[in-house]
Amino acid sequence: MRGLFPLLLTGFLSAGSWGQLVDDFNPPRGNRLQDWSQLGRYHAANEALKKQPADPKRVVFLGDSITDIWKLADQFPGRSYVNRGIGGQTTPQMLVRMYPDVIDLKPAAVAIFAGTNDIARNTGPETPTMIEENIQAMTDLAQAHGIKVILCSVTPISDYSGAIQSGLHPPADILKINAWMKDYAAKVHAVYADYFAALVDDKGMLKDGFSMDGLHPNRKGFDLMAPVIEAAIQKALQ
Secondary structure (H helix, E strand, O other), X not given: OOOHHHHHHHHHHHHHHOOOOOOOOOOOOOOHXXXXXXXXXXXXXXXXXXXXXXOOOOEEEEEOHHHHOOOHHHHOOOOOEEEEEOOOOOHHHHHHOHHHHOHHHOOOEEEEEOOHHHHOOEOEOOOHHHHHHHHHHHHHHHHHXXXXXXXXXXXXXXXXXXXXXXXXXXXXXXXXXXXXXXXXXXXXXXXXXXXXXXXXXXXXXXXXXOEOOOOOEOHHHHHHHHHHHHHHHHHHOO
16 A cells, blocks of 8 residues: 555656647547547538638538438538538437537538437437437527527338348337427427428338438438428528
């Protein structure tokens, strides 16, 4: 025990070389534990965008892989739409990203598209309440900063492609989250973008031929989603 205190003291005194705040953020590479929410993914792009004049029609698309792969510039030419999707992310990770990837960019609106990876337990098991509270927190933050909120429904899945998506994304859970989200959006004066209705077939599945794998829309799928979000954005910005 006598030798333990000097060792601890030495450790504390030497910690200044690595345990301190930094003036500039240099995203860590190759260590997901040091950047669990992947704040480094869009850091450089955010810094560049913040140097530009504020755009009164800027809209941030915050989401997971479906947003990440959506070629917004091709689908919405001339629009000030900013893609901040990151594949695999869940609502707790997106909540951490709200300031750097949304609020600090001073958009007029944010389209929050999340939930499917929470259902799939990408970052561990969650109750519906946990997902709902994360969405509420993101909504609260945006609205507190004068940003209009668009809540996008979780999209349907299908097993048509051979990948059994219904195992990871039970349709009943998707319906449960969407029903809550639609009701919540009305209560807090957010706009509900119903991607689900645009993509679902008469069996409750994602339409055959409109997805790459029964989860991620292909170009035909995005063509169905585009007018839904465009109408929601115009409604939000009225």
